[in-house]
Amino acid sequence: MSEKFVFQGWRRPDGRPGIRNHCLVLATVACAAGVVREVARRLPEVVAVEHAHGCGRGGPDLALQLKTLAGLVRNPNVGAAVLVGLGCEVVSPTLLKAAASASGKPLETVVIQEAGGSRKAADQTEALARRLLAELDNLPREEGTAADLVVGLKCGGSDTFSGLTANPAVGKAADRLVELGGTAILGETTEMIGALGPLLKLAESELVAARLKAKVERQEERAQQILGPLAGKVIAPGNVEGGLTTIAEKSLGCIAKAGSSPIREVLDYGDRPSRNGLVVMDTPGYDVEAMAGMAAAGAQVILFTTGRGTPVGFPAVPVIKISSNSELFEAMSDDIDLDAGTILAGKSAGQVGEEIIRLLLQVARGEKVRAEVNGQAVFAIAQEGPAF
Amino acid sequence: MKANDSPVLAIRVHHDDNVAVVAADVQAGGLVRLDDGAEVPAVQAIARGSKIALRPIACGEAVVRYGEEIGKATQDIAAGEHVHTHNLRRGG
Numbered sequence: 118m119s120e121k122f123v124f125q126g127w128r129r130p131d132g133r134p135g136i137r138n139h140c141l142v143l144a145t146v147a148c149a150a151g152v153v154r155e156v157a158r159r160l161p162e163v164v165a166v167e168h169a170h171g172c173g174r175g176g177p178d179l180a181l182q183l184k185t186l187a188g189l190v191r192n193p194n195v196g197a198a199v200l201v202g203l204g205c206e207v208v209s210p211t212l213l214k215a216a217a218s219a220s221g222k223p224l225e226t227v228v229i230q231e232a233g234g235s236r237k238a239a240d241q242t243e244a245l246a247r248r249l250l251a252e253l254d255n256l257p258r259e260e261g262t263a264a265d266l267v268v269g270l271k272c273g274g275s276d277t278f279s280g281l282t283a284n285p286a287v288g289k290a291a292d293r294l295v296e297l298g299g300t301a302i303l304g305e306t307t308e309m310i311g312a313l314g315p316l317l318k319l320a321e322s323e324l325v326a327a328r329l330k331a332k333v334e335r336q337e338e339r340a341q342q343i344l345g346p347l348a349g350k351v352i353a354p355g356n357v358e359g360g361l362t363t364i365a366e367k368s369l370g371c372i373a374k375a376g377s378s379p380i381r382e383v384l385d386y387g388d389r390p391s392r393n394g395l396v397v398m399d400t401p402g403y404d405v406e407a408m409a410g411m412a413a414a415g416a417q418v419i420l421f422t423t424g425r426g427t428p429v430g431f432p433a434v435p436v437i438k439i440s441s442n443s444e445l446f447e448a449m450s451d452d453i454d455l456d457a458g459t460i461l462a463g464k465s466a467g468q469v470g471e472e473i474i475r476l477l478l479q480v481a482r483g484e485k486v487r488a489e490v491n492g493q494a495v496f497a498i499a500q501e502g503p504a505f
Numbered sequence: 506m507k508a509n510d511s512p513v514l515a516i517r518v519h520h521d522d523n524v525a526v527v528a529a530d531v532q533a534g535g536l537v538r539l540d541d542g543a544e545v546p547a548v549q550a551i552a553r554g555s556k557i558a559l560r561p562i563a564c565g566e567a568v569v570r571y572g573e574e575i576g577k578a579t580q581d582i583a584a585g586e587h588v589h590t591h592n593l594r595r596g597g
Contacts, residue, residue: 311573311575365595
């Protein structure tokens with residue numbers, strides 16, 4: 118690519134720039150969902166996030182939820198946030214604000230029980246969000262480069278072509294991003310089962326290799342415990358219809374997204390990378406939960422390949438959809454941003470990788486992806502209990 | 506359908522692979538061609554995106570794609586046969 122990889126972003130107090138400048142209205146607990154939904158109706162320009170988490174679980178799950186929600190608040194694409202809780206939950210607005218305070222962003226809290234009910238809480242939230250939106254409008258923009266980007270790598274609804282077209286093309290794009298100084302996160306530990314050998318060859322050090330091996334073996338043990346003889350088949354029915362037979366086959370195609378850079382670090386779910394380059398994060402394969410871990414780690418954008426086709430996006434984070442075959446691209450053109458099926462017609466993975474980098478730059482410069490245009494934003498957090 | 510239609514492209518990732526993915530539907534008796542020009546006749550109709558055996562694979566033998574084992578054959582598989590859940594399973 119001859120064009121320089123620069124964009125005008127919004128530098129955040131704690132470091133990396135956002136490529137979006139969103140005001141987040143976030144429920145801290147499921148019980149606040151109605152208020153958040155009402156505010157979204159009144160103020161469509163906010164990113165409103167509701168979910169089923171925040172209370173009623175054991176310590177490990179709640180700690181993971183707090184960390185992930187705080188990570189979402191800290192994501193560089195979020196400029197400011199209103200945190201809305203009920204008042205008696207574990208993950209309260211006060212707790213979440215404290216957990217996300219390192220962001221240095223304007224954070225406001227609303228508690229429904231203290232506000233005097235949902236209508237008053239919605240009024241308060243709306244007023245706060247209006248003020249924050251006005252503040253965000255006045256934030257100066259600053260130049261960012263590829264080195265400022267953290268890019269999540271994800272595949273969902275894979276078929277046999279995913280590992281031949283879209284994933285290797287994303288791998289080439291990840292290689293290029295890393296060359297330019299950027300950071301790429303490979304997740305989906307469940308989809309490393311059966312593919313540990315090739316992954317370990319990328320590990321930068323013995324420590325990284327040992328951590329990687331431990332994470333994948335833990336997932337494999339969990340799969341064995343929960344599914345028994347079915348453990349070798351933890352792939353979705355659509356994957357099987359798409360021609361994939363075993364988890365190892367799916368995994369080997371999946372890890373092609375990583376490209377060929379050295380793996381510099383192995384992160385727990387939702388942790389921020391401490392180094393640039395290719396890193397691995399321990400996440401489920403389940404699309405929305407995996408993306409939540411990447412967003413919490415500060416990913417400003419996600420490259421998402423699909424063979425069967427999926428419309429899912431993520432709040433505040435553009436998700437670039439790449440199809441593994443041209444039939445899908447034509448059938449779901451409203452949902453797919455780029456077609457890697459052209460590799461079956463003679464293009465190289467390197468050429469499509471360059472197309473992906475060019476699109477990534479356009480998206481960093483503000484071009485909306487299909488999932489943003491369609492208002493597709495789904496949120497869910499991984500659980501300590503079984504999730505694949 | 507004519508069995509002598511032009512060959513269907515099949516994609517083999519690694520030279521050790523004993524299966525490849527067909528890029529279009531292939532009829533029984535139709536030819537599948539690899540990137541090196543080698544051709545394998547399909548012994549049955551195989552749908553686009555499915556795997557075809559490139560050589561005979563004995564029951565219990567590793568099925569190899571991407572140069573890695575993706576599972577073991579659960580029955581003898583002839584060259585040109587469709588490879589999927591009916592004859593391939595991940596080993597324990």
